[in-house]
Amino acid sequence: MIKQRGAISKATIGRMAIYYNTLKQMKDEGVEVFVSRALGRRVGIPSAVIRRDLAEFGEFGTQGVGYDVKYLLWRIEKIMGYHSVWKTVVVGVGLPILAINQYYSFLPPGIRILAVLDLDERNLGQPLPELDLCVEPLERLEELVRDREIRIGIIIVSPAQAQMVADRLVQAGVEGIANFSPVPVSVPETVSLTQVNMGSWLSHLTFDLSQTATENYLLEFIGTRWIKESLTCE
Amino acid sequence: MIKQRGAISKATIGRMAIYYNTLKQMKDEGVEVFVSRALGRRVGIPSAVIRRDLAEFGEFGTQGVGYDVKYLLWRIEKIMGYHSVWKTVVVGVGLPILAINQYYSFLPPGIRILAVLDLDERNLGQPLPELDLCVEPLERLEELVRDREIRIGIIIVSPAQAQMVADRLVQAGVEGIANFSPVPVSVPETVSLTQVNMGSWLSHLTFDLSQTATENYLLEFIGTRWIKESLTCE
DNA sequence: TAGATTGTTAATCGATTAACAATC
DNA sequence: TAGATTGTTAATCGATTAACAATC
Numbered sequence: 381m382i383k384q385r386g387a388i389s390k391a392t393i394g395r396m397a398i399y400y401n402t403l404k405q406m407k408d409e410g411v412e413v414f415v416s417r418a419l420g421r422r423v424g425i426p427s428a429v430i431r432r433d434l435a436e437f438g439e440f441g442t443q444g445v446g447y448d449v450k451y452l453l454w455r456i457e458k459i460m461g462y463h464s465v466w467k468t469v470v471v472g473v474g475l476p477i478l479a480i481n482q483y484y485s486f487l488p489p490g491i492r493i494l495a496v497l498d499l500d501e502r503n504l505g506q507p508l509p510e511l512d513l514c515v516e517p518l519e520r521l522e523e524l525v526r527d528r529e530i531r532i533g534i535i536i537v538s539p540a541q542a543q544m545v546a547d548r549l550v551q552a553g554v555e556g557i558a559n560f561s562p563v564p565v566s567v568p569e570t571v572s573l574t575q576v577n578m579g580s581w582l583s584h585l586t587f588d589l590s591q592t593a594t595e596n597y598l599l600e601f602i603g604t605r606w607i608k609e610s611l612t613c614e
Numbered sequence: 615m616i617k618q619r620g621a622i623s624k625a626t627i628g629r630m631a632i633y634y635n636t637l638k639q640m641k642d643e644g645v646e647v648f649v650s651r652a653l654g655r656r657v658g659i660p661s662a663v664i665r666r667d668l669a670e671f672g673e674f675g676t677q678g679v680g681y682d683v684k685y686l687l688w689r690i691e692k693i694m695g696y697h698s699v700w701k702t703v704v705v706g707v708g709l710p711i712l713a714i715n716q717y718y719s720f721l722p723p724g725i726r727i728l729a730v731l732d733l734d735e736r737n738l739g740q741p742l743p744e745l746d747l748c749v750e751p752l753e754r755l756e757e758l759v760r761d762r763e764i765r766i767g768i769i770i771v772s773p774a775q776a777q778m779v780a781d782r783l784v785q786a787g788v789e790g791i792a793n794f795s796p797v798p799v800s801v802p803e804t805v806s807l808t809q810v811n812m813g814s815w816l817s818h819l820t821f822d823l824s825q826t827a828t829e830n831y832l833l834e835f836i837g838t839r840w841i842k843e844s845l846t847c848e
Numbered sequence: 849t850a851g852a853t854t855g856t857t858a859a860t861c862g863a864t865t866a867a868c869a870a871t872c
Numbered sequence: 873t874a875g876a877t878t879g880t881t882a883a884t885c886g887a888t889t890a891a892c893a894a895t896c
Contacts, residue, residue: 389862389863390818391862391863391864392863393817393818393821394811394814394815394817394818395814396817396821397811397813397814397817398797398798398811398814401773401796401797401811401813402797402798404773405773405774405797415876415877415878416877416878417877422798423797423798424798424800426864426865426866427877428864428865428866428867429863429864429865431877431878431879431880432863432864432865432879432880434878434879435878435879435880439878439879440878441877441878441879442871442872442877442878443870443871443872443876443877443878443879444871444872444875444876444877444878445872445876445877445878446876446877446878447878459821459824460817460820460821460824461817461820461821461823461824462817462820464820464824486794486795486796486812486813487812487813487816488813488814488816488817488820490820491816491820531823532819532823534816539635539638539639540639555823556819556822556823557819558815558816558819560720560812561720562635562720563632563635563636563639563657564632564636564656564657564658566658572818572819572822572823574815574816574818574819576810576812576815577628577631577632577635578720578721578794578810579631579635579720579721579722580628580629580631580632580722581628581792581808581810582721582722582725582768582792582808583627583628583630583631583694583696583722584624584627584628584806584808585766585790585791585792585806585808586694586695586696586698586722586724586725587627587630587693587694587695588790588806589695589765589766589789589790589806590693590694590695590698623886623887625886625887625888626887649852649853649854650853650854651853660888660889660890661853662888662889662890662891663887663888663889665853665854665855665856666855666856666887666888666889668854668855669854669855669856673854673855674854675853675854675855676853676854676895676896677852677853677854677855677894677895677896678851678852678853678854678895678896679852679853679854679896680852680853680854681854
């Protein structure tokens, strides 16, 4: 291994993707040069973190001036592998949104969806015009991965099926898997794995709002007692 | 403020949601009691972390025995606010998947989608049978939030529109926002915000696989040079 | 009581922050 | 040169880990 694996933190990688999206937007707005504080304000990340993140990969800025938008976009593209084409298969349910997501640039550049499989028979054969594909059955997984030289698999299935789909993707030979199903899957160390639990993120909200409710309740309770005690003391 | 905000780490909250999903699956499998190591193996999290996370909220286990699946599910439901109904609006594009996600339990329990708005006129009026709703135009946002007592907003729109939708949600009076669009939005401190960048997660894969490719390239390069040097040395 | 596993503490690790020297 | 901002270092903060005492 040339470079120590884990030298770049997952947190940094995740933020690089965020910088990229916002920089693209800045470019569209005609911004040519920016300073770390300005980007920081936009993405809600301290400027020191941004400078440290970028400095992990090289000296991309100019002291006293800032960073060049186009140059940095180009560098991030190279760093993140956005300049490559990553042939990808999606195994999931209710897939039309992916086409639209693609269209709306929800997926990072480079990700090309070359096959869409569905476990729900009702969706088989459904056309996906934006991807120029049709929904295929799971049975064709191995064949499609081989013939279309697919390297990445995206899992969007129910908990009970997630591990089975992961196993088949590994068996079929993909090198990386993104698991969007609600339960974790395990894969051999040779396969890159990223697990995203959407429910887990929404749970932050239900937890926060529950807390606030409890707080309000307790405050009200204490308030009432305080009033009562005040009254008693009268 | 009764309880110090931030007393429970975001990492813990995120993991609680993961434990919950896996425990539900274990319950379906007929498991009644489990030990932290068993859950740890399933979710890929060290048992010590699981015990520490759970202990943040109380003593839920029995020493020498383990944890009761049903009891813990019940406690987590209370902790996470899963027992409440969280009236939610979705503003986005290509929304049918959400109905299906709901169906496949991608969303945490408690989240009830009571309105679906779309910025794309082509989708207006489209029926969402699983939710018993139709797609509505953005103009109706304020009215729907008010009439249906909606407290949470989910944003799934393109970067250029994200902040505008966030502003309108705040203005309409929601208490929490989950932003799934590719760029961060900012909201007043009084509103809970959780930002999920799906592209950011997929970027971990493109980065990892790029690294591997570079590694292989360098190894090959070094290998070649080594051979050449060997040859030269002959 | 003996065996097992939780709940908790102390030590380690890593990430963030703030401050500043280097440099355009 | 003066002003500004990067790149980097040292200090702080928080999370993870490992080990074990408490206890069923």
